[in-house]
Amino acid sequence: DTEVTQTPKHLVMGMTNKKSLKCEQHMGHRAMYWYKQKAKKPPELMFVYSYEKLSINESVPSRFSPECPNSSLLNLHLHALQPEDSALYLCASSPGQGRLAIEAFFGQGTRLTVV
Amino acid sequence: AQTVTQSQPEMSVQEAETVTLSCTYDTSESDYYLFWYKQPPSRQMILVIRQEAYKQQNATENRFSVNFQKAAKSFSLKISDSQLGDAAMYFCALNSGYSTLTFGKGTMLLVSP
Numbered sequence: 001d002t003e004v005t006q007t008p009k010h011l012v013m014g015m016t017n018k019k020s021l022k023c024e025q026h027m028g029h030r031a032m033y034w035y036k037q038k039a040k041k042p043p044e045l046m047f048v049y050s051y052e053k054l055s056i057n058e059s060v061p062s063r064f065s066p067e068c069p070n071s072s073l074l075n076l077h078l079h080a081l082q083p084e085d086s087a088l089y090l091c092a093s094s095p096g097q098g099r100l101a102i103e104a105f106f107g108q109g110t111r112l113t114v115v
Numbered sequence: 116a117q118t119v120t121q122s123q124p125e126m127s128v129q130e131a132e133t134v135t136l137s138c139t140y141d142t143s144e145s146d147y148y149l150f151w152y153k154q155p156p157s158r159q160m161i162l163v164i165r166q167e168a169y170k171q172q173n174a175t176e177n178r179f180s181v182n183f184q185k186a187a188k189s190f191s192l193k194i195s196d197s198q199l200g201d202a203a204m205y206f207c208a209l210n211s212g213y214s215t216l217t218f219g220k221g222t223m224l225l226v227s228p
Contacts, residue, residue: 040204045216048215102210
């Protein structure tokens, strides 16, 4: 199984809503990533978890709250988002960070629309 | 710091023809990896090909091959016998040292029958 599964595939939420994005992998990878991607732009790194601990936060606003409950699961909790947060949110995993990050697998993403 | 530059926002090719996508990069590390990812409208980033910096031989995966010029810090992707399914956004990416992936801005490849 070389899949990274993201749910939901599409999400529309109001600015006062609270929602969560979910990412799951069963490849035994120990590093997991959240990226934000705007249309026709490259992915921008948001967070990196390594061995279930947050290792990189790219100065992401606190309305985005990541969580890694176990080595297979990564969540992104959303609260009080702005319309400019509308984007494709990609999850990725790799065996580890650094040199082990060369085997990165991406999910299909969640298309988020904030209204 | 590491940077990746893709200077071609869009490229067009006809089916069965060959196209080359350009990428230049910069890093101060001696140990690094370069990648080409494909992102079709289905949105998933798919690894097309990977090159390890210490390997002089250019990587090849079926119809996809790279021209890795280490001294020039150039990493181009050649797609032979182009197919309609090759139409996608292509991102060049770099992973050096203990940093994370750095992506170029992408090249949209259009394939016409």
